[in-house]
Amino acid sequence: MRSVTMLGPLGLAGLLLAGCANASPEQAATGAAGAAVTVDNCGREVTFDTAPERVVTIKSSTTEMLLALGVGDRIVATAYPDGPVPEEWATEAPELPVLADRVPSQEVVLEQEPELVYAGWESNFTADGAGERESLEALGVRTYVAPSACKGEGYRPNPLTFDDVFAEIREVASIFRASAAGEGLIAGQEALLAEVTPLPEPxxxxxxxxxxxxxxxxxxxxxxxxxxxxxxxxxxxxxxxxxxxxxxxxxxxxxxxxxxxxxxxxxxxxxxxxxxxxxxxxxxxxxxxxxxxxxxxxxxxxxxxxxxxxxxxxxxxxxxxxxxx
The missing domain is CATH 3.40.50.1980 (Nitrogenase molybdenum iron protein domain)
Known part of the structure; x- marks a missing residue:
């Protein structure tokens, strides 16, 4: 009925390395250093003069994004885990401190002295939650929401496509100056999708x-x-x-x-x-x-x-x- 090739951790790692090897000089340079990166995130402009070194992640999707990009060492704490980290990234995820089973309070977040709070849902940033984005940014803590979870008109993908998924990978990779790793990750995922044949009948x-x-x-x-x-x-x-x-x-x-x-x-x-x-x-x-x-x-x-x-x-x-x- 279908042809599906499942790539294990070693196969995905090989594709990732191939993607990095084929990255352009510009991508490699951006991954190492570069000018300030400014993004429009859910209608809010956020500028990163340098790659964040101390990050609090909320939701598994954000934690896994940084692990997959090879910058999991920047995570100082996480919250709202939805399940265990997949085996392919488990070795990159030592016992990360979990601040809360659900949304952490702003006080708990600030105790970690983060440079960035990366949230899976825009609703994580409330006065009763991790803090409002304005309040956190006034304290020098930048905020970023997974773009697919933006709620504002014109910001949430409608409908979501793999172009949107890959655009988020590229954007987060650029914030962490890891564009070569991002392109390698995308190449691996495109190869995985190419092996999937949809059902022949509805x-x-x-x-x-x-x-x-x-x-x-x-x-x-x-x-x-x-x-x-x-x-x-x-x-x-x-x-x-x-x-x-x-x-x-x-x-x-x-x-x-x-x-x-x-x-x-x-x-x-x-x-x-x-x-x-x-x-x-x-x-x-x-x-x-x-x-x-x-x-x-x-x-x-x-x-x-x-x-x-x-x-x-x-x-x-x-x-x-x-x-x-």
Whole structure:
């Protein structure tokens, strides 16, 4: 049905080195030093005269971005981890201090004396959270939000594409003067995606993120939609203009999806979601539930970032075992 080549850590490392070897002199120079880097981040101009040396990351997607770029040693602490660091980067992630299981307070963040707070969600920066961006910047702490998570009109990708994912990698790499590493990382991900063949025949999918009475699902413009599109699945919630959104079980029953993607999280594991689906008389009769056509994905891989391409390959690999061709 498909041709999928899964690249392990050594294979990805080889592609990364190849990308670095082929980097232009300009890229190599930018990776080592260079002029100030100014970015427009969610409508806010942020200037980096030098690469940040002390960084607090919030959400796994931001931690993994820096680890994948080879600048994980700049992370002084992290917060809101969505799961363990993938094996390929685990050796680069010694026991990083975790400030909070969810969003840390501004006081706790400032105790780390960071030069930069890199957040996976724009909503992490509030007075009750890590601090408002204006307040932090007034104290000399720069702030940066994963661009795919910007909420302002014209800033959040709609819909998200791999061009957007790779643009974030390039932008973060430029901030840390690691452009050669960024290009190598992108080359590896492009090679991984090139090995994925979408389903030859249409099939529908529910992206079940969380919830019991009301399911919270992957909607039509974010990473879940991009991943489903790339493997050839039609999202039953693609009409909702958001990355994730509340849905309803009646709509799920009406759609009767061919497969169900189950998001695995420590606080809401796959087993709990299967119990919800199989114990409810309405959903227990869904085709995907009766035939146990379940795909699984780690929560940390559901947000746009350095795991989006591998999430595509992993779901494609799982799809190949379901016999939907």
């Amino acid at each position: 099939a529908s999918a529910l992206w079940f993120s969380s919830g019991t009475d009301t399911p919270f699902v992957g909607a039509g413009i974010g990473a879940p939609q991009l991943i489903l599109d790339t493997v050839g699945l039609t999202n039953v919630a693609e009409h909702i203009e958001d990355s994730w959104a509340p849905f309803n079980w009646e709509a799920v029953v009406d759609a009767d999806p061919d497969v169900i993607v189950l998001v695995d999280a420590d606080w809401n594991p796959v087993e709990q979601k299967i119990e919800v689906l199989e114990s409810n008389p309405a959903t227990a009769n869904l085709t995907a539930v009766r035939e146990k056509r379940y795909l699984t994905i780690d929560f940390a891989a559901t947000e746009a970032g350095v795991r989006t391409a591998s999430a595509v390959a992993e779901l494609a690999d799982q799809l190949a075992t379901l016999g939907l061709d």
